[in-house]
Amino acid sequence: MRRFCLLALSLLLAAAAPVERWRVTAVLDGDTLELEDGRRIRLAGIEAAKPPRNAPSDEERRWPLAEAAAAALSELALGRLVTTHGETAPDRHGRTMAHLLRDDGLWLQAEMLARGHARVHTRPDARAYAREMLATEDGARGARRGLWRTRVYAVRDADPGTLARDRDSFQIVEGRVLRVSKTGGEAYLDFGEDWRTDVTVHISRPVMRDFAKAGIDPLSYEGRRVRVRGWIGLRSGPMIDITHPEQIERLEGGAAPARPSVPRAGAGAATDEDVEEEDSE
Template structure:
């Protein structure tokens, strides 16, 4: 058994030219930044302004020119001039839905942790304001509740994730918006089907068959054969975050869970897990 586990580690060591290696490197940079900048403090009040234009279902411009990315959610993507990106189903509808909610409205930004990304977009929770300047609708929560976004957390920002997950469950149960399309359906760990989703963000639900930890690496295995079955790789920094959240990953053998992230192929389909909010324990 010990030899088999070390075989896993060796077989998962990629060459520097693979997409897997590049994604690990990008995550490592993000994790370092999150360690330095993430905060457990309440959200900080940010800019107030009128929404001048909508880019897509999770991005907008304020009248002062500030580009705002609605943090902790992912709406269907539009190409936006990128030839390598195909429009996701309902991407135009999601943009129109955000226009109906926010265009021409006064909003206030709130920050938890990292405030700007590498594109200089504000990473914020965005609330509509009424005539008295009081918060009314939380745009992220409302877009997810209407079925035009999925919860998409990162370790370097903070938000009320429980409310977002509740809104997502409500929309999914009612098959609103994206949840009526196979493109966004929750996946099973079945490796042949999941392999078709390479390089896409997915939510996968299944039972953890076994867990393994070797040195600073941890694996959650969703099948008996690590060479072909779906496996979740938990980063070293991710393990520290789970420990801080008082979640013992090694005790999850036999648990039904839901994980979300980008699907890669390394042996079988694989997903990187770097913080607790991307894992839901169902039973």
């Protein structure tokens, strides 16, 4: 069923795609390739397996997961004609972030996710098709394909001790939100009883507006299990700063009563009145 849905979506995208196509002349890593016109394309919305930032240079050359991802993308794209679909955007390295369709309609992002060679890593300016990509990633993770067979990429529990060791890295975290509080137009999702030491997700004021536009009330996360992806920082315990709504997935299952927790200074639980005020700005 998953493959059928991906095929149907790929054909739909291909039908709407522009006619102009370019040949892939080089694959630089598991999510970056070069076209015959000289452009370097970064596959938008995903991040392939790569060596850890602190890995020695000789270890980087032998990083099996990165090698497997690059080999898979080479098999899928090298020498093939591709076309971009949807909006494109430059990244800070001068590459073009884009969704790519092969000449036969294959969606490269979806195939890399389905094979377990990449994770979904959307950005504020590269978040199209997030729902479809998250569903594909979930299938690969459930089947333990590729990088999902290793502890390096395992989904983390919302445990402050574990996440403190993952500081300054991109992680996927799951846990139950015990409390949602709001202050100054910002929202905080607390996963523990004391926000000063436990795991917190922070939604800034500008991003709160994006949540409102998407019809998502952060209050709906209270008492729910969620899956959050983002960079781990340390600020009164491990914290993930949310830059766009697609970073948070509400998982299946009913809400559990939120346990009492230490109130955040100057903040209480958000009220319906607070949400209406935020939406009206």
